[in-house]
Amino acid sequence: MILKHLTVENFRNFESVNIDLTNRNIVFGLNDIGKSNFLSAIRFLLDRNFRRNGFMDSDFYNKDTTREIVITLKIEIADDEENDDNKKIYTMMSGAIPSGAEEIYIQLKSEYNSETLMGEPTLFWGVDLDALEGIPSSQSYYDLDKYFNVVYIDSSIQLENTFKRYSKEILKGESSLSETERKVLSTHINNLNKSVGKLSTIKTFEKELVDEYKKFKDEKNFKVSIQSEIELSNIHSKLTPYILDENSENYPTSGDGRKKILAYTLLTLENRRLEERKINIFLIEELENHLHRSMQIAMSYQIFSDELFKYLFMTTHSSLIVSQMDDVNLIKLFKDVTVKGKSFVYRVPEEYKTLKQKLNQNLAEAIYADVVLLVEGPSEKILFERILKEKCERYESYGGYILEVEGINFNEYYKVLTALGIKVIVKTDNDLKKVKGKTDCSLIGINRCQRLIGKKEKRNITGIDSTRYEKDSNYKVETKRNVFSIYPQTIKRLKDNNIYLSRVDLENDLYEVIPRIMDKLARDNHSTKNGVDYLQNAKLINMIELCTGISKQGIDKIYKHERFECLKSLVNLCCQ
Known part of the structure; x- marks a missing residue:
């Protein structure tokens, strides 16, 4: 599967942009030129959670709601019929794709509804751009959402939020525990809940609540009990990541750089498990924020060598982040009356492989x-x-x-x-x-x-x-x-x-x-x-x-x- 072309029409600051793609794409340009909007167009097309809120009037170019938003992605599938991602495309599209097809289109259209004050996205697919058919859906869930997994990582990624989302996977209820672990943990949780309920400060507060309540309504037998309700099902929300070293066994992750690296690690671990079922597409914004140059270089090595990131759109202002790039598509957005884009597939020439970092x-x-x-x-x-x-x-x-x-x-x-x-x-x-x-x-x-x-x-x-x-x-x-x-x-x-x-x-x-x-x-x-x-x-x-x-x-x-x-x-x- 090869990402080949993206067209964005009447969306935010893009009146009409046509960009050639490959599977790894680096997007750059001046501040406020529309790099984030470019990624948002892809999210609307392939990310159900982003798409389901629909389009506001400000999402239409110059707020011209008389024209529809159209976002079209062209994908080549002729590179290898045995390719796992090509097989996912064939399975996903089922009867909508004939055998031997070399390329497919996925398209989003949206017209603004002045009564609901929003534009409802509608998705289409097929092999003929002029005769696409509607993608089967149930409410806002389309069939392609079963196969595409868009991983959006913005520059302000927070470890705490990322870990909280991922921690649910660590303890999936009692099924993830052995019988012995379940009994021991349940006993500890019950004892902890009882101990919390017996704390003197809790008892004092219970009495104060009852006394205050009786000022409003005097009920002789009225009582209040404050109890701890920690359960196995919500214990994951109490987990906190710590980094251990030789000198300290309880050092909480505190530096922004370390937090970002650990957050990225959690995301890659989480989505690596989805590779067999879904096509991961990573959208990464300004990875370099809060990262020391050595960390930026390390991240560059990882991103451009790890097959997990085989479908990638990344914005960056750092030469270090792309120091290891090879076989990527460089996309420059620039203002020429309206925002336009030019792209170039860049491969490091064989004679410069040893000088790749300097060249890049x-x-x-x-x-x-x-x-x-x-x-x-x-x-x-x-x-x-x-x-x-x-x-x-x-x-x-x-x-x-x-x-x-x-x-x-x-x-x-x-x-x-x-x-x-x-x-x-x-x-x-x-x-x-x-x-x-x-x-x-x-x-x-x-x-x-x-x-x-x-x-x-x-x-x-x-x-x-x-x-x-x-x-x-x-x-x-x-x-x-x-x-x-x-x-x-x-x-x-x-x-x-x-x-x-x-x-x-x-x-x-x-x-x-x-x-x-x-x-x-x-x-x-x-x-x-x-x-x-x-x-x-x-x-x-x-x-x-x-x-x-x-x-x-x-x-x-x-x-x-x-x-x-x-x-x-x-x-x-x-x-x-």
Whole structure:
């Protein structure tokens, strides 16, 4: 069973939203964009307890109760006929699904009733979206409610409430106890009830009640008895969870983090027992609240490795919570006149499996932005942040973000971010690679950019003096400048797509703009090297020193120069 698509129409802040799904879905976006409403749409469709209260007028988009609410879920069942969840679907739908069906639809519709002041949900299912049939029901209980179990976990989950609900399962009356346990427990309970009734404070209160009563009506034989009524059937309500450690045998769970983890544990334990009978669908909101970073990472490992969470919708603002994500659907909600959504099925490429956590954390930071500038590494980021401090200090609050790829292919970030509707700017080096044993160089930098926009890669350049290229750094730089100059149309097309290729690399581009400042930095540090070599010798440390001492005039020169148009592009897209 594969969740494929969700359509939400005329519901709360969604006029019309169409989202591709997979079985694990991460929902994100700005605050108040509708993430909780998105989960509520799924709850109305599949959760009987949530659905049975119906729709209020405020549940209709812009309170337009003349239009009906429609929520439609498409599910693929062709992946494996022997799949247990597929079998549940066939059993659930019985005669409503023909043999060999590849996909089904479950749909909710609701029209507002001005007399009852609510919208009554009506459910349909079938294999033809244009000819769905009503789902059999008894009052508010539909046949699909026997097979779907929606587990909603919000950010304010309380251990006490969760444990109270679960504790009923621990002592299911006398049937869960042996004969000996039942007799011993009953004796203790009876003795406890008698002891409570004999307490002096209880007796005093009984007398005070009788005296007060006789002021209203004097009855000679009137008596009051206050008794304890603890029974085996309600003893579960008196249970309290404690965490034991080596130093204390009675330490009540008190920290918010520990309470949340224990509450999640109870929920997973409870719903793991339902897997054979029902299809568990987890809806989790902002799991990270009150959790230390180590706990967030631990929860990420659990969620994305445990088969219990195979059907998941989760909202989060934490890159740590999704640090272990793989084979998930990223769903970004954004405002474009009305709220829209874009999604992208993200799988960690095989070559980055060992860097999964780094790749995922970088992505999870960037997907919340509206405009992302991709750069090679920390030197670019430090320099660009220093310049932006003068030109648009609050660029991040306006939706901008600088992401250093740190050796990970630009393409892995570019394809995810652009698919989610995020504007992406790229600044990358004009790298060349000498072909061993030949006078050829492959155009690594240009072709890296060409791939990003789906254009054909350029052929190798020829006529390279191999000996000079390997030993003469000036010759290597001039070769790169020559490559840059012979592809003006390509460079322009890349710029039109917000992809900016260095003429050589960061340091050489910078030297075209502020050579005196860079050479002076080298001399001040007693170096005989020129400004480029000095910066490249210890890139990060020396770049920090340059950015610390550079004047506003120097910054202005860099910002206005064509080699650094990427910064103007970022400012124009998010700060204007």
